[in-house]
Amino acid sequence: xxxxxxxxxxxxxxxxxxxxxxxxxxxxxxxxxxxxxxxxxxxxxxxxxxxxxxxxxxxxxxxxxxxxxxxxxxxxxxxxxxxxxxxxxxxxxxxxxxxxxxxxxxxxxxxxxxxxxxxxxxxxxxxxxxxxxxxxxxxxxxxxxxxxxxxxxxxxxxxxxxxxxxxxxxxxxxxxxxxxxxxxxxxxxxxxxxxxxxxxxxxxxxxxxxxxxxxxxxxxxxxxxxxxxxxxxxxxxxxxxxxxxxxxxxxxxxxxxxxxxxxxxxxxxxxxxx
Numbered sequence: 708x709x710x711x712x713x714x715x716x717x718x719x720x721x722x723x724x725x726x727x728x729x730x731x732x733x734x735x736x737x738x739x740x741x742x743x744x745x746x747x748x749x750x751x752x753x754x755x756x757x758x759x760x761x762x763x764x765x766x767x768x769x770x771x772x773x774x775x776x777x778x779x780x781x782x783x784x785x786x787x788x789x790x791x792x793x794x795x796x797x798x799x800x801x802x803x804x805x806x807x808x809x810x811x812x813x814x815x816x817x818x819x820x821x822x823x824x825x826x827x828x829x830x831x832x833x834x835x836x837x838x839x840x841x842x843x844x845x846x847x848x849x850x851x852x853x854x855x856x857x858x859x860x861x862x863x864x865x866x867x868x869x870x871x872x873x874x875x876x877x878x879x880x881x882x883x884x885x886x887x888x889x890x891x892x893x894x895x896x897x898x899x900x901x902x903x904x905x906x907x908x909x910x911x912x913x914x915x916x917x918x919x920x921x922x923x924x925x926x927x928x929x930x931x932x933x934x935x936x937x938x939x940x941x942x943x944x945x946x947x948x949x950x951x952x953x954x955x956x957x958x959x960x961x962x963x964x965x966x967x968x969x970x971x972x973x974x975x976x977x978x979x980x981x
Contacts, residue, residue, distance in 0.1 A: 713727075714747060720756020724750070732746055742758070742784060768791050774821065775796040775817040776794070803815050845889060849881055849885075852898060856873055873907070878907060887909050888914075898914060899913055930963050931963065
């Protein structure tokens with residue numbers, strides 16, 4: 708392994724190297740008295756010769772307000788930008804990148820408390836009440852239902868909340884959902900909307916097993932065989948073909964009749980070469 712080149716004290720443009728920081732990075736002081744972290748190769752190739760003061764107008768954010776944040780002081784600089792210590796209205800302090808503060812459309816406006824409050828506005832007040840069911844499967848069904856319809860951070864929000872699929876006001880309180888649905892619930896069941904274009908409310912919901920749920924999904928592959936339409940799950944059951952085998956045949960380009968009528972020679976190790 709080659710010996711590391713000692714750059715301490717060397718000058719590169721407006722930068723004087725102060726000390727080695729590790730991972731090929733050096734702390735440098737600019738003639739404007741700001742400090743910046745720079746990689747050795749960037750310095751030696753003269754790719755960076757100042758803290759940035761010679762290329763852009765220096766911006767002092769001290770004392771400025773951004774949403775709930777007040778900038779206290781400059782925290783540090785590195786190759787990625789300038790970072791400022793900010794204090795939020797809630798009392799928390801957080802170091803935030805300058806460009807994130809200055810972005811008018813998607814800029815940082817709080818320490819994170821604003822996002823939490825925005826999400827919680829759509830959640831029922833009883834979410835963490837003392838019903839002692841927060842770790843049960845039933846509670847998990849309710850929580851998932853509410854989150855997919857109200858929380859923009861949910862992975863399913865685009866398929867539910869964005870499309871106008873809502874949870875009725877009554878069911879936003881867990882106790883009401885419990886009163887309406889718990890007596891008919893069994894472990895392993897999931898909640899299903901009878902009319903998929905409408906939201907979650909008592910008259911439009913039922914408990915179903917995974918097979919029924921799979922048959923109802925919009926992404927299900929529909930097979931039309933001898934004038935009758937089947938989902939993959941239904942065809943697998945009706946014609947006694949392993950689900951994975953039937954799915955593999957269809958996605959390999961087999962015709963529907965071939966996929967259904969061809970005998971499965973070895974259900975465990977079938978290769979389906981075609």
